[in-house]
Amino acid sequence: MRIEGTALCMGPDIDTDIIIAGRYLRTRDRTEWARHAFEDLDPSLAPRLEGRVIIAGKNFGCGSSREQAAIALKESGVKGVVAPSFARIFFRNAINIGLPVVECDCTCRAGEPVTADLGEGIITIGERSYRIRPLSPRMVEILSAGGLVEYWRGRR
Amino acid sequence: MSTLSEKILGAQAGSYVDCRVDRAYVHDGTGVLTLDAWKSMQADTLARPDRVYVLFDHIVPANNSVTAGLQHDLRLFAREKGLSFTDVGEGICHQLMGEGIALPGEIVVGADSHTCTLGAFGAFATGVGATDMAAIWVEGGTWFRVPETIAVNLAGSFSGRAEAKDLALTYVGRLSMDGATYRALEFVGEGVTTLSMDSRLTLSNLAVETGAKAGLFYSDDVTCNYLKEYGHKVHPQHPDECSYLRELYIDLEDVVPVVAIPPRVDTIKPVADLEGMPLDQVFLGTCTNGRFEDLDRFARIIRGKKVKIRTLVAPASRNVLVRATESGILQDLLMAGCTVLPPGCGPCLGAHQGVLGEGEVCLSTANRNFRNRMGVGGEIYLASVATAAASALSGSLACPKEVTG
Known part of the structure; x- marks a missing residue:
């Protein structure tokens, strides 16, 4: 499982209200969540998320359990999220819906190319490479399938 | 010797366990996404429908026709499958689950981050997302990593001005917003005996604001008497000597608004x-x-x-x-x-x-x-x-x- 994209830097404690506000949750239209991703942080950000790897500070995805937060990022074309730590519900949600998440404390410079191999446990940002804790084989399989639902279908 | 989480989940901290879920609940917000994920899994049945609860609380009554339509789908589904269902006006999911449903020693999973509230009863209660919940509907269980535990050790009793919420904000301030990520909190010490059930629910409720997976009290006479009102005869849980990752000491007399x-x-x-x-x-x-x-x-x-x-x-x-x-x-x-x-x-x-x-x-x-x-x-x-x-x-x-x- 490889991810590739360009770096988008963010601070610590990015909560799920900031990723997708409560006022946009009541719909089945996933593109609606993507359109409003990070709106309260920077309204101009959503259309620029395609192909990005978010490199954030600690405790990414804290707060509400809303799975729409992880879906909003995936739908808007975010390739993955890298942070020293994640809130545990967001972390599980991300794997379950097929959004790669990487635990790593690394330096971010906006726009640098990012590549990561989650099974091998390595991430490269610009010229810098970091070892990361590899995800379990099952987690990699779920991500490769595109999420838990797709993984499940493939096994039935 | 074990923490309460280790006892309930049946394994030592750090292990991965597959557990049956005693109570699984969703609300009108997360339930729709859960239902969609469950349908996508092409399941026809729920493994333990008698243990699944659907409780409307987030936008009640519906604020517009889109919300109303989503709620309508979930309401029909709950009725069709014979699930325990509470409609608009009955109350908040965590409160209703705390009115004589969740019991000491149970594993309770809710599709809402504040499911940790129910740890106040001595249950292992934690929040998950919608897809995890859909898998619980299908399988009747899920996996957990058994958390290490941070003890919040309480002494004394409140003075006239401070109350459980001040204590809750105080411990969140001391632990910080990610100070207990992946961990459980356990509220222990003599100060606990002075806290009512309602106060304990407030304290467990804030556990997730430190990143914690659960926030537990051992059931005692207060718990037993509260649940007796709902017709349940339950027993106190007795703490073991156990090792905590960290202990936080708070004297309730020092807590201020x-x-x-x-x-x-x-x-x-x-x-x-x-x-x-x-x-x-x-x-x-x-x-x-x-x-x-x-x-x-x-x-x-x-x-x-x-x-x-x-x-x-x-x-x-x-x-x-x-x-x-x-x-x-x-x-x-x-x-x-x-x-x-x-x-x-x-x-x-x-x-x-x-x-x-x-x-x-x-x-x-x-x-x-x-x-x-x-x-x-x-x-x-x-x-x-x-x-x-x-x-x-x-x-x-x-x-x-x-x-x-």
Whole structure:
């Protein structure tokens, strides 16, 4: 499982209200969540998320359990999220819906190319490479399938 | 020797376990996504439908026809599958699960982060997302990593001005917003015996604001007597000598009224430092502080007086509202000028019923003060019930006086 994209830097404690506000949750239209991703942080950000790897500070995805937060990022074309730590519900949600998440404390410079191999446990940002804790084989399989639902279908 | 989480999950911290789930619940917000994921899994049945609960609380009654349509789908599904279902006006999912459903020693999973509230009963209760919940519907169980535990060791008892919410904000401030990520909190020490069930629910409720997976109390006489009211005969759980990752000591006598400054739940200051700060709205309610004890405490302070700013009160459940009605508290609230909302989450998540405008400031008894949560450009200060009542009367942030009979 490889991810590739360009770096988008963010601070610590990015909560799920900031990723997708409560006022946009009541719909089945996933593109609606993507359109409003990070709106309260920077309204101009959503259309620029395609192909990005978010490199954030600690405790990414804290707060509400809303799975729409992880879906909003995936739908808007975010390739993955890298942070020293994640809130545990967001972390599980991300794997379950097929959004790669990487635990790593690394330096971010906006726009640098990012590549990561989650099974091998390595991430490269610009010229810098970091070892990361590899995800379990099952987690990699779920991500490769595109999420838990797709993984499940493939096994039935 | 084991922590309570280790006992309930049946393995040592750090292990991965597959567990049956004793109670699995969703609300109108997360339930729709769960239903969609469950359908995508091409399942026809639920493994343990008698253990699945659907409780409407987030946007009740529906605020527009899109929400109404989504709720309609979920309502039909719950009825078709014979699930336990509570419709609009019954109350907040965590409160209803705490009114005689969740029991000590059980594994309780909710598709909402504040499911940790039910740890107050000595249950292992934790939140998951919608897809995890759909898999629980299909399989009847899920996997957990057994968490290490941080003990919050309590001594003494509260003085007249501080209450459980001040203690909750105090421990969140000391642990910080990610100080317990992947961990469980366990509330222990002699101070616990002085805490009512309603107070314990408030303390467990805030556990997730430190990143914790669960926040547990050992069941004791208080728990047993509370559940007896609902017809359950349960037994106290006895703590072992066990090793905690860390212990936090708090003497309840040292706890003072505090507020959490936006946009972080862990930025805590004494109310006294900010006294007089102008407010536009006071909100009493939510899964943190919408219980009978909270409404009663609020009413004791405002009874016979008038609130100076708009003050919204959302009882946590129909039960709470009925008790408030029978005891005369509802009348106290109405006569003092409060606006009473239907049982549910109210404006906490910024969807309806008291959303803030640009530049407005709300003093709320809820659990989150994230940027724009209750409305774009609005700010949320979190505080106790008594601080909310004193502030409603003065129209600005005010220190509670001693609360008496």
